[in-house]
Amino acid sequence: EAGVVQSPRYKIIEKKQPVAFWCNPISGHNTLYWYLQNLGQGPELLIRYENEEAVDDSQLPKDRFSAERLKGVDSTLKIQPAELGDSAVYLCASSSRLAGTTDTQYFGPGTRLTVL
Amino acid sequence: TQLLEQSPQFLSIQEGENLTVYCNSSSVFSSLQWYRQEPGEGPVLLVTVVTGGEVKKLKRLTFQFGDARKDSSLHITAAQTGDTGLYLCAGALYSWGKLQFGAGTQVVVTP
Numbered sequence: 538e539a540g541v542v543q544s545p546r547y548k549i550i551e552k553k554q555p556v557a558f559w560c561n562p563i564s565g566h567n568t569l570y571w572y573l574q575n576l577g578q579g580p581e582l583l584i585r586y587e588n589e590e591a592v593d594d595s596q597l598p599k600d601r602f603s604a605e606r607l608k609g610v611d612s613t614l615k616i617q618p619a620e621l622g623d624s625a626v627y628l629c630a631s632s633s634r635l636a637g638t639t640d641t642q643y644f645g646p647g648t649r650l651t652v653l
Numbered sequence: 654t655q656l657l658e659q660s661p662q663f664l665s666i667q668e669g670e671n672l673t674v675y676c677n678s679s680s681v682f683s684s685l686q687w688y689r690q691e692p693g694e695g696p697v698l699l700v701t702v703v704t705g706g707e708v709k710k711l712k713r714l715t716f717q718f719g720d721a722r723k724d725s726s727l728h729i730t731a732a733q734t735g736d737t738g739l740y741l742c743a744g745a746l747y748s749w750g751k752l753q754f755g756a757g758t759q760v761v762v763t764p
Contacts, residue, residue, distance in 0.1 A: 541695070579655075579741050579754030580696065593751060628695050640745070642752070644695025 539563070541645035543629050549651045555617035558648045562610070562631030569606055570642060571614050572628040580628055586612065587634070619652045626650070656680055657742055657755035665761045669731050674758040676742035677724045683747045685725050687716055690739040690757070699727075732762045 542561040550556050562569050567588050572580035583602065585593040588609035597604065601620070606612040616623055626649050630642040660675045676685070684703045688696035700709050702718035702725065709716045713736075715728040729736055739759050743752040 546693075578756050579657075579743070581754070582751050585751065630695070640752070641698060641701070644697070646694050649693075 541629055541631055541643055543627075543645035543648055545648055546646060547649050547651075549653065550619055551653050552621055553618040555615065556619050556650060557613055557615045558627050558629075558650075560612045560614070560629030560631075560645060562612070562629070563633075563643055566631035566633045566643070567609070568632045568634040568640070569612050570628075570630040570632075571604060571612070572630065572644075574626040574628055574647070576625075583614070616650075619650075621652050624650055624652045655756060656753045657744055659740075659742060659755035659758050661758060662756070663759045663761075665763065666732055667763055668733060671728065671730050672732055672760065673726055673728045674740055674760070675724070675726050676744075676755055678744065679723065680744075680746060681722050682744035683722075683750065685718055685722070685742060685744045686752070687725070687727055688741040688743065690741060691737075696739075696741055729760075732760075734762050734764055736760060737762050 544559050569586040571583040573583055574580045584597045584604050586606045589606050602616055604614045626647040628644055628647045630644045632640050632642045634640050658677050666672050686701045687699045690696040700716045705720045705722045707718045713730045717726050739757045741754055741757045743754045
């Protein structure tokens with residue numbers, strides 16, 4: 538079974554430029570997460586999708602960040618414009634979340650963003 | 654301030670030694686998970702504990718959930734170089750709640 542796929546793996550941009558990250562979750566997984574991981578820290582949730590609906594985006598900085606999950610499969614996370622402080626690893630995870638059970642999330646390898 | 658505090662932040666040991674890492678909080682969790690993350694990769698789930706006092710073993714790794722469901726520990730017996738990685742604990746305050754991650758413990762096992 539293929540895991541969570543993310544691209545690109547690395548991205549270097551200048552500040553104020555736009556950037557987009559793509560995630561393809563594990564087939565059949567209805568829940569998709571985007572996390573931000575700063576160096577030396579654990580992942581922090583940015584947004585959670587149940588199918589195509591964003592059900593938790595309270596931590597997403599909406600002035601510059603946007604996300605979409607068309608058709609409830611692939612997802613794209615965009616930053617426009619990027620700031621120096623956005624340099625981090627952006628992780629995508631997916632799960633087949635079932636009511637009453639503990640969620641098991643499968644993470645992709647992440648996209649390492651460097652903003653110069 | 655993070656909801657989950659992990660200690661130590663960094664641990665360097667030699668092969669064959671034992672180690673314990675801790676995950677503490679003042680909050681009660683519905684469940685707690687441990688992940689290992691290697692450089693350039695995403696975290697990989699090792700175990701989920703849900704019952705206070707629960708102990709789970711995964712080969713040389715022993716996980717314990719505190720009786721009050723506020724803390725957890727991970728013990729590795731006879732560490733191997735393949736155990737090197739960032740160990741993250743993550744808890745959910747309720748069954749449908751989002752995972753809150755600790756900052757992690759970086760473990761380095763040298764030959």
